[in-house]
Amino acid sequence: MKIIELKESITASNDEDARVLREELKQNHTLLINLMASPGAGKTTFLGKTIKDVGDKIKIGIIEADIDSDVDAKKLAELGVEAVQAHTDGMCHMDAGMTRKALEELNYQNNDLVFLENVGNLICPAEFDTGAGRNVMILSVPEGDDKPLKYPLMFTKSDVLIITKIDTISVFDFDFDKCEQRAKKLNPNIQIFKVSAKTGEGMEEWEKWLSAQVKQWV
Amino acid sequence: MHEMGVVIHLAKTLDKLAEEQHITRIGSVTLSVGEVSGIVNDLFVDAWNYFRKKHPVLNDAELKMETIPAYTHCDGCGSKYETVKHGKICPNCGSKETWLIQGNECIIKEIEAETADEELINQEDKGEENAGDL
Numbered sequence: 001m002k003i004i005e006l007k008e009s010i011t012a013s014n015d016e017d018a019r020v021l022r023e024e025l026k027q028n029h030t031l032l033i034n035l036m037a038s039p040g041a042g043k044t045t046f047l048g049k050t051i052k053d054v055g056d057k058i059k060i061g062i063i064e065a066d067i068d069s070d071v072d073a074k075k076l077a078e079l080g081v082e083a084v085q086a087h088t089d090g091m092c093h094m095d096a097g098m099t100r101k102a103l104e105e106l107n108y109q110n111n112d113l114v115f116l117e118n119v120g121n122l123i124c125p126a127e128f129d130t131g132a133g134r135n136v137m138i139l140s141v142p143e144g145d146d147k148p149l150k151y152p153l154m155f156t157k158s159d160v161l162i163i164t165k166i167d168t169i170s171v172f173d174f175d176f177d178k179c180e181q182r183a184k185k186l187n188p189n190i191q192i193f194k195v196s197a198k199t200g201e202g203m204e205e206w207e208k209w210l211s212a213q214v215k216q217w218v
Numbered sequence: 219m220h221e222m223g224v225v226i227h228l229a230k231t232l233d234k235l236a237e238e239q240h241i242t243r244i245g246s247v248t249l250s251v252g253e254v255s256g257i258v259n260d261l262f263v264d265a266w267n268y269f270r271k272k273h274p275v276l277n278d279a280e281l282k283m284e285t286i287p288a289y290t291h292c293d294g295c296g297s298k299y300e301t302v303k304h305g306k307i308c309p310n311c312g313s314k315e316t317w318l319i320q321g322n323e324c325i326i327k328e329i330e331a332e333t334a335d336e337e338l339i340n341q342e343d344k345g346e347e348n349a350g351d352l
């Protein structure tokens with residue numbers, strides 16, 4: 001027996017699957033966006049509002065991976081987009097293999113944009129590349145501005161930070177500047193949007209960014 | 219469960235490596251796991267022992283875990299301290315503006331492996347090697 005030094009990430013096989021999937025999505029002109037957040041942060045509501053606003057201009061599909069039930073997939077399908085429930089087998093994250101299966105079930109080629117609502121959890125999903133073209137994380141005002149200190153990996157892996165539920169700011173002690181500073185320190189390139197999916201405030205800027213990304217990708 | 223997901227990927231990564239490097243048998247796998255990686259060693263070993271049976275190359279691969287200590291840097295006073303002992307608040311100045319420097323990684327450090335040509339040379343003591351089992 002000989003010793004082979006590897007010093008490789010434990011998820012190297014997933015990284016490779018993800019790379020291949022991303023390439024394939026690009027060739028088929030579909031942008032996959034991986035949406036990550038804590039449970040209850042407001043992912044489904046945020047997606048619903050986005051679909052209502054731009055669903056007539058962009059053909060959107062949804063992969064719902066939150067473990068609770070298939071309630072969310074139904075809620076979103078009612079808005080007229082195609083939605084499938086992914087099977088995570090009780091896992092705390094989606095990996096590239098599971099994402100591929102869900103995409104195939106969705107017939108993703110018919111969509112310009114597919115959102116993956118990842119499992120509600122700020123730790124595990126950040127460790128697994130799903131093959132998405134963009135990673136977006138949602139943080140809600142009630143969760144507090146110190147989340148970047150607690151979950152640094154999530155912030156380094158995300159292209160966009162959405163701070164949602166800003167309509168509740170008067171009730172909570174949330175310092176936008178501090179949160180922004182902390183997030184930028186971990187990831188200087190992170191784009192930050194402040195929104196309320198309830199009142200619609202700030203959604204326009206996010207949707208402008210989103211439309212530009214879809215155009216650029218497809 | 220997080221451990222199961224990670225083990226599936228570990229097994230896949232090793233299967234692929236075995237194919238590329240003509241490895242016939244892996245004797246042991248050494249992982250370097252950060253103190254705050256969120257991986258629970260016992261659960262991980264259980265999951266591993268279940269999964270390795272499904273991968274011929276890994277059948278008798280023993281899992282060894284080394285711990286990478288976790289350290290945090292403090293923006294307030296510039297000091298470095300042990301994360302597990304003190305948590306998020308700096309023990310030197312009380313600041314909350316602190317950042318993990320290391321300790322959340324999970325890396326395959328090395329493996330002990332037998333390759334195809336090696337096996338030919340060792341053919342004679344093969345019977346002996348297969349005798350012992352867990």
Ligand SMILES: Nc1nc2c(ncn2[C@@H]2O[C@H](COP(=O)(O)OP(=O)(O)O)[C@@H](O)[C@H]2O)c(=O)[nH]1
Pocket residue numbers: 037038039040041042043044045046120164165166167168195196197198199
């Ligand atoms: N005030 C307020 N409540 C919101 C907003 N977005 C979501 N919520 C509420 O937060 C709760 C969880 O939202 P949901 O979208 O299901 O979260 P998910 O678990 O991340 O998908 C629900 O009660 C929503 O009505 C918002 O922008 N403002």
Ligand SMILES: [Mg+2]
Pocket residue numbers: 043044045066072117
């Ligand atoms: Mg939801």
Ligand SMILES: [Zn+2]
Pocket residue numbers: 292293294295296297308309310311312313
């Ligand atoms: Zn300090």
